[in-house]
Amino acid sequence: MTLPIAKKPTLRRFQQASWDEPIVFELSKKGERGVLVSEIEPNIAATVSSELPSGVRREVPPALPEIGQMRVLKHFLRLSQENLGADLNVDIGQGTCTMKYSPKINDQIIRREELFDLHPLQDPKTVQGALQIIWEMQELLKEVSGLDAVSLQTSSGSSAIWSNIATIRAYFDDIGEGDTRDEIITTIFSHPSNAAAAKTAGYKIITLHPGEKGYPTLDQYKEVISNRTAALLITNPEDTGIFNPEIKEIVELFHSHGALASYDQANANGILGITRAKEAGFDLCHFNLHKTFSTPHACGGPGGGASCVTKKLEKYLPKPHVVKRSDQFLLDDELPLSIGKVSPFYGVLPNIVRAYSWIMSLGAAGLREVAENAVLNNNYLLKNVLEISGATAPYSNQHPRIEQVRYSWNELFEETGVTSEEIGLRVLDYGMHYWTSHHPFIVPQPFTLEPTESYSREELDEYINVLRAVAKEAKENPEVVKSAPHNQVVHHTDHADLDDPARWAITWRAYLRKYPEVQERMRNG
Amino acid sequence: MTARSSAHPYIPNSDPAIKRSMLDFVGVGSIDDLYSAIPSKLRVNGLLNLPAPLTNEQDLAKHVTSILKKNSPQSSRISFLGAGTYNHYVPAVVDEVINRSEFLTAYAGDPYEDHGRFQALFEYESLMAELVNMDVVNVPTYDGLQAAATSLAMAYRITGRKKILVVTEVNPDKYSKVRNYNQSRLEFIDIPTNNLQPDLGAIKGALNGDVAAIWLDTPNYLGTLCANVQELADLAHANGSLLVVGVDPISLGVLQSPADQGADIINGDIQSLGVHCWFGGGHGGFIAVHDDPKFVMELPSRLFGLESTTVPGEYGFGDVAYERTSFALREEGKEWVGTAAALWGIAAAVYLSLMGPRGMVEVGETIIARTRYAMHKLGGIAGVKVGGSELQLREFVLDLSQSGMSAKGLIDKCRERNIEPGVQISDSQILVCVTEMNSEADINALHDAIVTVLGGAK
Numbered sequence: 001m002t003l004p005i006a007k008k009p010t011l012r013r014f015q016q017a018s019w020d021e022p023i024v025f026e027l028s029k030k031g032e033r034g035v036l037v038s039e040i041e042p043n044i045a046a047t048v049s050s051e052l053p054s055g056v057r058r059e060v061p062p063a064l065p066e067i068g069q070m071r072v073l074k075h076f077l078r079l080s081q082e083n084l085g086a087d088l089n090v091d092i093g094q095g096t097c098t099m100k101y102s103p104k105i106n107d108q109i110i111r112r113e114e115l116f117d118l119h120p121l122q123d124p125k126t127v128q129g130a131l132q133i134i135w136e137m138q139e140l141l142k143e144v145s146g147l148d149a150v151s152l153q154t155s156s157g158s159s160a161i162w163s164n165i166a167t168i169r170a171y172f173d174d175i176g177e178g179d180t181r182d183e184i185i186t187t188i189f190s191h192p193s194n195a196a197a198a199k200t201a202g203y204k205i206i207t208l209h210p211g212e213k214g215y216p217t218l219d220q221y222k223e224v225i226s227n228r229t230a231a232l233l234i235t236n237p238e239d240t241g242i243f244n245p246e247i248k249e250i251v252e253l254f255h256s257h258g259a260l261a262s263y264d265q266a267n268a269n270g271i272l273g274i275t276r277a278k279e280a281g282f283d284l285c286h287f288n289l290h291k292t293f294s295t296p297h298a299c300g301g302p303g304g305g306a307s308c309v310t311k312k313l314e315k316y317l318p319k320p321h322v323v324k325r326s327d328q329f330l331l332d333d334e335l336p337l338s339i340g341k342v343s344p345f346y347g348v349l350p351n352i353v354r355a356y357s358w359i360m361s362l363g364a365a366g367l368r369e370v371a372e373n374a375v376l377n378n379n380y381l382l383k384n385v386l387e388i389s390g391a392t393a394p395y396s397n398q399h400p401r402i403e404q405v406r407y408s409w410n411e412l413f414e415e416t417g418v419t420s421e422e423i424g425l426r427v428l429d430y431g432m433h434y435w436t437s438h439h440p441f442i443v444p445q446p447f448t449l450e451p452t453e454s455y456s457r458e459e460l461d462e463y464i465n466v467l468r469a470v471a472k473e474a475k476e477n478p479e480v481v482k483s484a485p486h487n488q489v490v491h492h493t494d495h496a497d498l499d500d501p502a503r504w505a506i507t508w509r510a511y512l513r514k515y516p517e518v519q520e521r522m523r524n525g
Numbered sequence: 526m527t528a529r530s531s532a533h534p535y536i537p538n539s540d541p542a543i544k545r546s547m548l549d550f551v552g553v554g555s556i557d558d559l560y561s562a563i564p565s566k567l568r569v570n571g572l573l574n575l576p577a578p579l580t581n582e583q584d585l586a587k588h589v590t591s592i593l594k595k596n597s598p599q600s601s602r603i604s605f606l607g608a609g610t611y612n613h614y615v616p617a618v619v620d621e622v623i624n625r626s627e628f629l630t631a632y633a634g635d636p637y638e639d640h641g642r643f644q645a646l647f648e649y650e651s652l653m654a655e656l657v658n659m660d661v662v663n664v665p666t667y668d669g670l671q672a673a674a675t676s677l678a679m680a681y682r683i684t685g686r687k688k689i690l691v692v693t694e695v696n697p698d699k700y701s702k703v704r705n706y707n708q709s710r711l712e713f714i715d716i717p718t719n720n721l722q723p724d725l726g727a728i729k730g731a732l733n734g735d736v737a738a739i740w741l742d743t744p745n746y747l748g749t750l751c752a753n754v755q756e757l758a759d760l761a762h763a764n765g766s767l768l769v770v771g772v773d774p775i776s777l778g779v780l781q782s783p784a785d786q787g788a789d790i791i792n793g794d795i796q797s798l799g800v801h802c803w804f805g806g807g808h809g810g811f812i813a814v815h816d817d818p819k820f821v822m823e824l825p826s827r828l829f830g831l832e833s834t835t836v837p838g839e840y841g842f843g844d845v846a847y848e849r850t851s852f853a854l855r856e857e858g859k860e861w862v863g864t865a866a867a868l869w870g871i872a873a874a875v876y877l878s879l880m881g882p883r884g885m886v887e888v889g890e891t892i893i894a895r896t897r898y899a900m901h902k903l904g905g906i907a908g909v910k911v912g913g914s915e916l917q918l919r920e921f922v923l924d925l926s927q928s929g930m931s932a933k934g935l936i937d938k939c940r941e942r943n944i945e946p947g948v949q950i951s952d953s954q955i956l957v958c959v960t961e962m963n964s965e966a967d968i969n970a971l972h973d974a975i976v977t978v979l980g981g982a983k
Contacts, residue, residue, distance in 0.1 A: 120805030202709025345805025363578025
């Protein structure tokens with residue numbers, strides 16, 4: 001064991017951090033304090049009481065834990081280490097979610113008092129910078145979508161989908177067709193929130209399934225469209241990475257029936273500056289600032305949504321609108337046909353500033369470079385994955401895929417009995433994330449890879465090597481895959497208690513109530 | 526001068542040689558060949574019309590920061606603004622934790638690789654559950670507006686009834702969201718308050734077999750706590766209806782949880798618990814219910830629960846009752862679920878862990894004392910009336926109708942003195958918000974400014 005050190009093996013010998021950390025309540029020690037509170041001044045104490053009247057007053061303080069500051073910090077830092085963020089892995093296994101690099105400079109830019117310490121109702125003269133960035137971001141996204149007006153109020157993609165559905169509903173209510181147009185048409189490879197949010201708005205949902213080319217044909221739409229149709233909600237390319245080339249004709253079909261067409265652009269990363277909502281004739285579209293425009297996913301939000309519409313629909317957008325009049329940025333609330341509030345105030349400002357900064361760091365040529373590299377990386381990955389025995393990419397090979405591919409391990413499954421989910425858990429052991437697909441699994445034994453523009457060729461190769469190695473294990477030593485994960489924070493879990501109301505424990509207090517022996521154990525130390 | 530590289534730092538394979546080698550591997554001549562599925566009639570001609578980029582981060586930071594510097598933060602003035610976003614103290618450890626790259630950039634990892642995210646959000650649910658005294662709290666939804674809208678949609682699904690009795694003043698933004706969200710299923714009936722309290726007689730008269738829920742906020746939009754939650758719960762339950770209550774969780778160290786007075790669903794916003802104001806962009810919503818599957822199965826959000834692992838003593842986590850969700854069932858799920866406000870949930874978990882029971886009591890007491898002191902001081906100014914009583918928490922109405930000055934006039938004059946006195950809610954009324962961030966000296970300064978301004982008005 002002397003120098004030189006041997007060459008590293010091809011596969012990373014990864015071990016995820018595992019602190020075996022207790023639940024925060026178990027750290028409690030009576031009397032400890034994590035932080036102190038601003039004290040009531042003597043004069044105030046002498047002037048007024050600080051107690052609520054009995055009847056509304058809480059008599060027993062909440063049973064929160066009592067923990068000194070450093071221990072609280074340590075506890076949550078340990079939990080953070082037990083988390084594999086995009087900054088630490090080759091996060092291409094979460095297809096449809098565009099796990100790209102979120103630049104650190106943008107995090108640094110937003111951590112200023114002039115952003116986090118602004119109140120939404122302070123004098124507009126004192127927030128001209130914030131309003132300017134919102135307005136400029138609206139202008140940028142008008143150009144990126146080709147549409148005429150933008151709202152940045154929503155805090156996620158699904159929330160922006162909702163905003164667009166509410167806009168569609170307001171439009172038909174306004175023109176007197178709200179009662180008769182009660183159907184929405186979507187596709188099975190569009191994000192489930194399109195169907196779910198439209199149902200929440202009161203619509204009946206018609207979902208089209210793909211033909212052999214991977215997408216529904218124009219004729220399939222003709223069969224279901226009628227004067228009851230309110231709108232099309234569609235992703236393109238769909239979650240297969242297949243672009244529907246008939247999209248303009250499909251949109252025209254909806255228009256010819258008096259219906260609208262709304263474009264879920266969660267999958268915009270591969271087509272930025274290549275094709276837009278405008279070129280296909282869409283009336284509305286939405287973007288996810290946390291996918292395409294780089295803001296961090298934050299464990300599941302806050303993200304940021306952008307709703308873009310044509311001139312005819314602008315008056316229905318959520319209010320207030322951020323507008324520019326001469327050199328001043330203002331909030332326009334005089335919008336009687338607006339759908340009103342979808343989210344508080346003006347949107348998730350930290351993410352709007354991050355996304356603005358990201359676009360400004362790239363410009364038009366840079367956005368095109370993003371799209372082209374996302375597509376190049378995807379097709380590079382595709383060619384490599386198809387060389388792995390047992391992996392396929394269902395549907396037409398007529399054209400290259402755009403920014404992602406929904407693959408299948410069905411051949412491997414039939415040969416070995418190892419499922420895609422089991423493969424995913426084994427991939428974790430090599431320090432990589434992996435995801436199957438949304439439900440239902442139309443593609444059997446699915447997995448969905450979206451490499452984005454952020455990863456180097458060497459990193460893509462590393463991911464491919466992991467997939468290849470796990471597929472080999474599935475054939476040669478399936479038990480090691482089926483019993484995975486082996487190198488993670490925790491070992492294999494048992495899901496039996498998650499679906500039984502008598503046994504599930506959604507909070508610590510429910511756990512103690514349902515399992516008195518734990519309470520007993522805690523009492524006895 | 527040396528030739529500068531054209532590779533963009535965020536796009537490693539944008540280097541021309543690397544790109545060429547990858548195209549060769551794929552077997553195409555150019556990038557354009559990869560777009561053959563997109564017909565030419567759908568293509569953008571040339572480049573988009575966007576401003577020239579600032580590709581190095583030094584220039585970028587300078588540009589964006591120069592715009593942000595046109596803002597002036599709350600810390601540079603005395604501010605009594607609330608009405609939906611609240612200026613509470615954010616302990617340093619909260620920002621330290623939520624700025625961790627592992628939390629900030631994570632998304633949808635499994636409970637194995639992202640155990641920390643699951644545990645932190647399970648702890649969030651559990652800490653919130655202690656505040657509200659209920660056994661089930663969701664992984665945060667978007668914001669308090671959404672939490673209220675979904676709580677009422679749940680009441681519809683649980684009771685099969687279509688009417689909501691609105692018995693306290695509701696923040697107009699929240700009401701706008703709640704109405705639009707539930708347009709296809711619910712009808713809202715406003716029952717005006719009597720002396721700032723729900724009018725029990727009028728409510729009794731309005732209850733019938735169509736009423737899904739009585740809905741109230743405590744404190745309500747005007748900062749008044751409801752003194753008769755139990756009576757409202759009894760009325761609702763006798764009618765087969767639910768009681769849906771909105772709260773601000775920062776108050777629950779000192780305010781009895783409505784769950785102890787019969788509330789069936791409690792909801793609210795968690796911005797007060799360790800999230801900065803962010804110009805109104807720092808919100809997350811919570812919904813709490815009892816551990817009754819009739820209620821739990823109607824929640825659209827994810828619910829992270831404990832599970833066992835193959836190793837004794839090891840905590841595992843997973844999704845409880847996943848089959849409720851739109852991820853599992855698309856339009857047959859409950860509303861929908863997706864990216865919402867998880868990081869703010871982690872912020873609230875850290876906040877509550879730091880504050881503990883004593884901290885939550887003390888912050889509540891400080892807010893109550895300073896709110897009352899502000900009411901006492903401002904109520905003593907000639908021509909100014911202060912609305913409310915000992916039931917005001919954090920906010921109250923300043924009525925200027927006898928002062929000779931309009932609300933807008935007073936706000937403008939105070940702004941000239943670098944004070945934000947509150948939010949205008951009518952021509953003659955201002956909603957004043959007092960938190961633990963407003964000291965006695967701040968309140969005295971507001972008092973003195975109003976005295977001076979009104980003196981000038983007469």
